[in-house]
Amino acid sequence: MSTRCRIRLADLGDLEAFSDHVVRHSAESGKEGSVHFAISRYPARPSVRDSARQRWERAIDEALWGRTFLLLEPGGKVVGHLELRGGRFPSEMHRAVLGMGIERAHTKQGHGARLIEAAIAWAHASTRLTWIDLGVFEHNAPARKLYKRMGFVENGIRQDAFRIDAGIAVTDISMALRLR
Numbered sequence: 320m321s322t323r324c325r326i327r328l329a330d331l332g333d334l335e336a337f338s339d340h341v342v343r344h345s346a347e348s349g350k351e352g353s354v355h356f357a358i359s360r361y362p363a364r365p366s367v368r369d370s371a372r373q374r375w376e377r378a379i380d381e382a383l384w385g386r387t388f389l390l391l392e393p394g395g396k397v398v399g400h401l402e403l404r405g406g407r408f409p410s411e412m413h414r415a416v417l418g419m420g421i422e423r424a425h426t427k428q429g430h431g432a433r434l435i436e437a438a439i440a441w442a443h444a445s446t447r448l449t450w451i452d453l454g455v456f457e458h459n460a461p462a463r464k465l466y467k468r469m470g471f472v473e474n475g476i477r478q479d480a481f482r483i484d485a486g487i488a489v490t491d492i493s494m495a496l497r498l499r
């Protein structure tokens with residue numbers, strides 16, 4: 320397992336590097352042997368940056384908060400991320416939704432598990448979250464395997480949830496991890 324990449328919580332100084340990573344990573348979806356994993360392959364960079372800023376600036380008991388863990392090469396380049404996002408209503412503040420992605424060159428090295436471990440440790444230490452939810456495309460075998468290995472349990476299926484890449488219908492699987 321490679322441990323050269325480090326993981327840390329993002330701050331506002333990371334917005335540009337994070338946005339560059341999301342744009343690079345999204346473009347890999349469904350290309351060169353990667354499964355389709357993204358709802359959009361070409362997210363607009365300014366919108367990635369501005370919406371991340373809004374989420375990161377919110378307190379974690381505020382609606383629509385977000386906190387992001389970054390996977391960084393030794394030189395500081397962001398090559399992966401995991402984000403936890405809060406919901407809209409006070410009554411759902413005990414849950415957060417997980418989204419993550421690692422650039423292809425850095426997959427299959429154990430970083431996915433490390434990112435999830437970091438997020439779970441942070442959720443235990445710094446939040447009162449009870450559940451982490453996520454959605455994963457049915458055909459995304461690597462992601463489903465990783466989530467299952469980390470303790471997430473499948474609890475729902477949504478057929479024809481997304482139509483990506485000019486019309487490919489994708490089934491989405493819901494999973495959840497109980498933290499406490």
Ligand SMILES: CC(C)(COP(=O)(O)OP(=O)(O)OC[C@H]1O[C@@H](n2cnc3c(N)ncnc32)[C@H](O)[C@@H]1OP(=O)(O)O)[C@@H](O)C(=O)NCCC(=O)NCCS
Pocket residue numbers: 356419420421422425426427428429430431432454455456459460461462464465468
């Ligand atoms: C999903 C992702 C985070 C996994 O992280 P990772 O560190 O690369 O994880 P790995 O590939 O090492 O491990 C995942 C598991 O899938 C397996 N796997 C890898 N490629 C596979 C494939 N094509 N088919 C089936 N299983 C596969 C691995 O053997 C591993 O199994 P294990 O748990 O028995 O060891 C990473 O691949 C990624 O970022 N993919 C693109 C974005 C994405 O899919 N995000 C999730 C959206 S919900």
